Amino acid sequence: MYRIFNAECSAEQMSGSYDKDIYVCQVDFGSDNSQVKIDTYGAFHGIFVPMLSTENNYAKLIPNTFDQPGYEAMAKVFNAYLKNFLETGSPNGDGLDKWSAWDNSTKESMVFDATESDAVIAQKDVSTTYDDILAAMDADATVSDDVKLLVEQNDMAGRWFSAANDAHCGAPNLWLTAYEV
Structure with missing residues (x-):
């Protein structure tokens, strides 16, 4: 991505x-x-x-x-x-x-x-799409689904390039999170 x-x-x-x-x-x-x-x-x-x-x-x-x-x-x-x-x-x-x-x-x-x-x-x-990348990640059997979700929602989420991943795996939008001061 x-x-x-x-x-x-x-x-x-x-x-x-x-x-x-x-x-x-x-x-x-x-x-x-x-x-x-x-x-x-x-x-x-x-x-x-x-x-x-x-x-x-x-x-x-x-x-x-x-x-x-x-x-x-x-x-x-x-x-x-x-x-x-x-x-x-x-x-x-x-x-x-x-x-x-x-x-x-x-x-x-x-x-x-x-x-x-x-x-x-x-x-x-060598072009591709976010959908193609996400489909390949979903199909990858070398990593368990639990570990994939953990990585997708924690390590990959909230990056400037990760909007498609965040929507795909249900990660929260870290850029819009309100914090109390």
């Missing part, structure tokens, strides 16, 4: 009224979709940080991951796009695959991934 709130849903909301191109990306490295999977963590929030700096907490958390040739190749491409964007307002440049601006009809994001030895960069539709 956090991923689509920060990327896809934000781009959808801004695209009709924002006068500049919007570029959306996703890092799949470490996820179930990647050739390189990171057990327990997957493609966690912040997986991109080691691409920006060797000074980070993730290298100690997951050793022998961010110094591998594939991740380093992905980081090189990521940083080339970032450099171009900061200099020109467009991530595109010589030697890079074309990164198209967000379009609500195609919903394509630039997806950054890697094998053990190479970067795998492609623009594709």
Whole structure:
């Protein structure tokens, strides 16, 4: 939910009224979709940080991951796009695959991934919906329904991105709770 709130849903909301191109990306490295999977963590929030700096907490958390040739190749491409964007307002440049601006009809994001030895960069539709995410959570049999509800109503509830989850699991709206002073 956090991923689509920060990327896809934000781009959808801004695209009709924002006068500049919007570029959306996703890092799949470490996820179930990647050739390189990171057990327990997957493609966690912040997986991109080691691409920006060797000074980070993730290298100690997951050793022998961010110094591998594939991740380093992905980081090189990521940083080339970032450099171009900061200099020109467009991530595109010589030697890079074309990164198209967000379009609500195609919903394509630039997806950054890697094998053990190479970067795998492609623009594709990785969009989803809150309903699809909630259905997948409901269908997940690796966690009991009691534990799911506990997490949904306590850990995930009341976040800036969790309105669909809150409505789905009956979590109280923490933003409208009256407190006595």
